[in-house]
Amino acid sequence: MQVLCLTPIVINMNLVEGIHYHNGRKPSSIKRWIVKQIIPRASAQVPFDWNKGVDNTTKVSKIKNQFQSYSCWGQHIAYILEIITGKEFSAKSFYSRCFASGGGVEESVGQTSLNTSGGNFEASVPSYKPDGSVDESFMEDTSYLTKEIVDEALTNAGWKKVDISIDMDSIAHAIDEYFAVGIELEGKNGCNWLSANPLPPVSSNPNESWYHYMCFAGAGQPLGYQRLKALQSWGEVGEHGIQYFQSNYLPYFLSVTGYYKPIIIPPVVLETKTIPPLEVPLQSTSTLSITHNSSLCVSFWTFVLELYIVLFVKK
Numbered sequence: 001m002q003v004l005c006l007t008p009i010v011i012n013m014n015l016v017e018g019i020h021y022h023n024g025r026k027p028s029s030i031k032r033w034i035v036k037q038i039i040p041r042a043s044a045q046v047p048f049d050w051n052k053g054v055d056n057t058t059k060v061s062k063i064k065n066q067f068q069s070y071s072c073w074g075q076h077i078a079y080i081l082e083i084i085t086g087k088e089f090s091a092k093s094f095y096s097r098c099f100a101s102g103g104g105v106e107e108s109v110g111q112t113s114l115n116t117s118g119g120n121f122e123a124s125v126p127s128y129k130p131d132g133s134v135d136e137s138f139m140e141d142t143s144y145l146t147k148e149i150v151d152e153a154l155t156n157a158g159w160k161k162v163d164i165s166i167d168m169d170s171i172a173h174a175i176d177e178y179f180a181v182g183i184e185l186e187g188k189n190g191c192n193w194l195s196a197n198p199l200p201p202v203s204s205n206p207n208e209s210w211y212h213y214m215c216f217a218g219a220g221q222p223l224g225y226q227r228l229k230a231l232q233s234w235g236e237v238g239e240h241g242i243q244y245f246q247s248n249y250l251p252y253f254l255s256v257t258g259y260y261k262p263i264i265i266p267p268v269v270l271e272t273k274t275i276p277p278l279e280v281p282l283q284s285t286s287t288l289s290i291t292h293n294s295s296l297c298v299s300f301w302t303f304v305l306e307l308y309i310v311l312f313v314k315k
Helices: 008-017 029-037 072-085 091-095 107-116 136-140 147-154 168-178 247-252 300-313
Strands: 160-163 181-188 209-220 227-231 242-245 253-260 263-265 268-270 273-275 278-280
Touching: 072 091, 072 107, 072 181, 072 209, 072 253, 091 107, 091 136, 107 253, 168 181, 168 209, 168 227, 168 253, 181 247, 247 253
Parallel strands: none
Antiparallel strands: 160 253, 181 209, 181 253, 209 227, 227 242, 263 278, 268 273
């Protein structure tokens, strides 16, 4: 394999994200157009307060390292759920349930697995070998799946996705509303991936494109310009595992996704009337206009008002 960059981390990245990419094949231009244009997305209704900003990157216990594996899907989901719940999750438990032949994960397959199968805590399913290393065969191994492990994972199932518009304000609002988002992005070697500020994979760069999932958990403009803050899964690159992306990288974001776990309100029977069960998102979405997939977006106070009308008005 010809490697044009000389830094060890970029050589490592080329092996991990190069030939097979994160999902086993290079997305076609048709797939990219569908992802960016057809999926209903949540859009910001008001500008984000970039001066105030938001930073949830400090809510993770450690920076992850996928080493010589294609497990970026599991790594970024483990980051996201730890930020939301405050509990450390196993990247291996997410990845090993849905990896594709040749390595990597198709986004829709991974999201379905997250919703139906869930995942385990790091203490139950370690994501590193005893010597602290990781490889693809270790991350794919499912010999750990006992009944107890499966049952624990199911308690962490039920996560649903929200597709976010690919613009700075919408992404920043989504990080504020959902605590973190997952972004599938395109990159190339030779774009400063050792640094805190990777460069977009412009066409003038002759290196082959690769694709990667990352957890974005911050937004602000402390240096006078808007930037998004992301957690990398390649160890201590950038600022101790933190990297920043500006608006010039937006054309190379393929998808932006928020995750939430709805609160299920059981049916209520009133004489001969039954109020059907409602799915209420974990948080209200006050700054984003959301089109949820297979869910009913109802704020808490709207639900209270509707229940009040049923109980005391429509007698």
